[in-house]
Amino acid sequence: MKDTTAWSFLVSCNQSLDYLTVVAPNFMCEAGIASLLARVTEGDLTEKGTASYREIHNSQVGDLTLIFRVIEAIAEDIGISGNGVLKDLFGREIYLIEGIALKGIMPNIVTNANNLEEAHKQVLGDYRKFWETEDSFSAFASDSFTLQSQGEETGLKYIKLKPYVAGNKVAATKWQRLYPEPQRFEGAIHSIAIFPDGKILLSDMTIARLLFGVCKTNKNSISCQN
Numbered sequence: 227m228k229d230t231t232a233w234s235f236l237v238s239c240n241q242s243l244d245y246l247t248v249v250a251p252n253f254m255c256e257a258g259i260a261s262l263l264a265r266v267t268e269g270d271l272t273e274k275g276t277a278s279y280r281e282i283h284n285s286q287v288g289d290l291t292l293i294f295r296v297i298e299a300i301a302e303d304i305g306i307s308g309n310g311v312l313k314d315l316f317g318r319e320i321y322l323i324e325g326i327a328l329k330g331i332m333p334n335i336v337t338n339a340n341n342l343e344e345a346h347k348q349v350l351g352d353y354r355k356f357w358e359t360e361d362s363f364s365a366f367a368s369d370s371f372t373l374q375s376q377g378e379e380t381g382l383k384y385i386k387l388k389p390y391v392a393g394n395k396v397a398a399t400k401w402q403r404l405y406p407e408p409q410r411f412e413g414a415i416h417s418i419a420i421f422p423d424g425k426i427l428l429s430d431m432t433i434a435r436l437l438f439g440v441c442k443t444n445k446n447s448i449s450c451q452n
Contacts, residue, residue: 229372229373229374229375230328230332230335230372230373231328231329231370231371231372231373232326232327232328232341232345232370232371232372232373233250233251233252233253233326233327233328233368233369233370233371234249234251234324234325234326234327234344234345234348234349234368234371235247235249235250235251235263235292235294235324235325235326235327235345235349235368236248236249236322236323236324236349236352236353237263237264237267237322237323237324238299238320238321238322238323238324238353238356239314239320240314240320240356240357240359241313241314241315241357242314242315242359242360242361243359243360243363245264245323246261246264246363246365247260247261247262247263247264247365248349248352248353248356248363248365248366249348249349249352249353249365249366249367249368250263250327250365250366250367250368251327251367251368251370252367252368252369252370253287254287254327255364255365255366255367256367257286257287258286259285259286259287260364260365261365262282262285262392263292263327265390266280266282266292266390267280267292267294267323267325268323268387269296269323269385269387270296271296271297271298271321272295272296272297272385275339275380275382275383276295276382276383276384276385277293277294277295277325277337277342277382277383277384277385278292278293278294278295278296278325278384278385278386278387279291279292279293279384279385279386279387280292280294280386280387280388280389280390281331281333281389281390282389282390282392283331283389283390283391283392284391284392284393284394285392285393286392286393287329288329288330289329289330289331290327290328290329290330291327291328291329291330291331291332291333291335292325292326292327292328293325293326293328293335293337293341293342293382293384294323294324294325294326294342295323295324295325295342296321296322296323297321297322297324297346298311298319298320298321298322299311299312299319299320299321299322299353300312303350304350304353304354304357305350305354306354306357312357322346322349322353324342324345324346324349325342325345326341326342326345326373336381337373337381337382338380338381338382339382340374341373341374342382344371344373344374348368348371349368352366
């Protein structure tokens with residue numbers, strides 16, 4: 227595996243706040259879209275040797291590839307007072323949804339357990355700070371790091387999730403009008419009547435150009451059908 231630039235991320239909860247993005251790549255924080263990670267990561271506890279793979283298309287920061295896992299939040303591992311799996315105020319076990327974000331779509335990327343462990347170590351300090359938060363919270367920003375290959379180590383088996391389309395790609399073509407070229411009214415309008423059948427009656431008008439439709443003129447009025 228050649229060296230690849232990646233960013234760590236974390237989605238989790240604490241005793242007071244539900245699941246949200248705790249750590250996000252710095253460029254996502256700067257763009258104000260860190261919350262996107264909480265919407266696109268999901269799953270049950272990850273089996274050893276596997277990881278979830280998901281592509282994000284057309285986000286504000288371009289296409290992204292996410293490699294992540296779901297593990298239990300263990301007090302001793304994180305460095306928080308307590309024993310075993312952390313729980314929220316309702317007694318539910320807390321999970322860490324953690325992994326790496328890559329710029330671009332990378333269907334052939336090979337990652338290993340050590341890569342996810344590196345990301346895990348990077349987010350622990352931020353999670354400890356998040357653990358103390360009880361109200362509003364903004365995600366911590368992670369800096370880029372290089373995924374290191376481990377010789378002949380077997381890569382993780384991916385559970386491929388459906389690609390997430392964050393927005394529509396703007397077509398590189400000119401916009402086409404849905405209606406005819408709009409025209410301006412010229413002259414003085416003393417009265418206007420609009421009928422249920424769509425006809426418009428303009429009275430006492432010397433010169434008129436109508437926005438849409440076909441006009442028929444009489445001596446002192448113009449009637450138009452859209």
